[in-house]
Amino acid sequence: MLNTTGIREIYGAQRPSLSGADLHEIRLDRHATSALIRCDLADYPANPPRKYSQRGCNTVQIVLALSEISSLSITGWASTMSVDLAIEPGPDGFTLTCRAVPQLDITARWITLTKISAHRNALRGTG
Numbered sequence: 001m002l003n004t005t006g007i008r009e010i011y012g013a014q015r016p017s018l019s020g021a022d023l024h025e026i027r028l029d030r031h032a033t034s035a036l037i038r039c040d041l042a043d044y045p046a047n048p049p050r051k052y053s054q055r056g057c058n059t060v061q062i063v064l065a066l067s068e069i070s071s072l073s074i075t076g077w078a079s080t081m082s083v084d085l086a087i088e089p090g091p092d093g094f095t096l097t098c099r100a101v102p103q104l105d106i107t108a109r110w111i112t113l114t115k116i117s118a119h120r121n122a123l124r125g126t127g
Contacts, residue, residue, distance in 0.1 A: 016043035018085035057118035068109035
């Protein structure tokens with residue numbers, strides 16, 4: 001199951017792309033066979049929630065939880081990473097991939113949007 005309810009509430013019909021995401025963190029948990037991926041989206045909503053506008057936010061950050069991981073590969077790492085993430089359904093759940101630095105291949109039964117927030121990124125213009 002791929003849960004994107006929070007994204008629809010923030011972006012409406014304008015679905016944000018996972019291309020050009022600024023990857024901040026990948027956290028692995030061997031006991032839960034899970035991973036958390038935290039990144040800033042390149043797309044900012046055309047009609048952001050009022051609380052985002054009032055705080056001067058210009059960047060949306062999401063956290064994806066991948067659970068029941070059956071395979072995982074990470075190659076490369078850097079201090080800044082603009083990545084194009086892709087999520088594809090498959091027979092055993094979903095595969096999240098990235099063909100930049102880092103290169104990612106993660107197959108998980110579930111992908112859930114666990115957090116969506118906004119902040120002011122000084123490197124971007126106003127939202």
